Amino acid sequence: QVQLVESGGGLVQAGGSLRLSCAASGRTFSNSAMGWFRQAPGEERELVAAINWSGGRTNYVDSVKGRFTISRDNAKNTVYLQMNSLKPEDTAVYYCAASLATFRLPSDVHGYDYWGQGTQVTVSS
Numbered sequence: 001q002v003q004l005v006e007s008g009g010g011l012v013q014a015g016g017s018l019r020l021s022c023a024a025s026g027r028t029f030s031n032s033a034m035g036w037f038r039q040a041p042g043e044e045r046e047l048v049a050a051i052n053w054s055g056g057r058t059n060y061v062d063s064v065k066g067r068f069t070i071s072r073d074n075a076k077n078t079v080y081l082q083m084n085s086l087k088p089e090d091t092a093v094y095y096c097a098a099s100l101a102t103f104r105l106p107s108d109v110h111g112y113d114y115w116g117q118g119t120q121v122t123v124s125s
Helices: none
Strands: 003-007 010-013 018-025 034-039 046-051 056-062 067-072 076-084 092-098 119-124
Touching: 003 010, 003 092, 018 034, 018 119, 034 076, 046 067, 046 076, 056 067, 076 119
Parallel strands: 010 119
Antiparallel strands: 003 018, 018 076, 034 046, 034 092, 046 056, 067 076, 092 119
């Protein structure tokens, strides 16, 4: 059974930092693209950041460029999202996702095949 388990969410003041982790089990994703999405109340789920299998390619939504960094450790089957200079508009449930795509870097929900349960990130002003 494949599982993606997120951790690291919480409440932080504006300007603060959080580091999200996503540990995968049940299969290896070392050859797969991985992504972090977020969904705020009443909004659609959006891609925040994605990383290809090797870590050599990344993609970010414009609103987080320069503040967030996605990385992965294939030996640990884990992907991370370092979030700095957090803003109240970053408040959302953050989801980890894994794609079966090896060579593509999917940029929307349809490109991902496995999902975590989500972790809440709340940024106070």
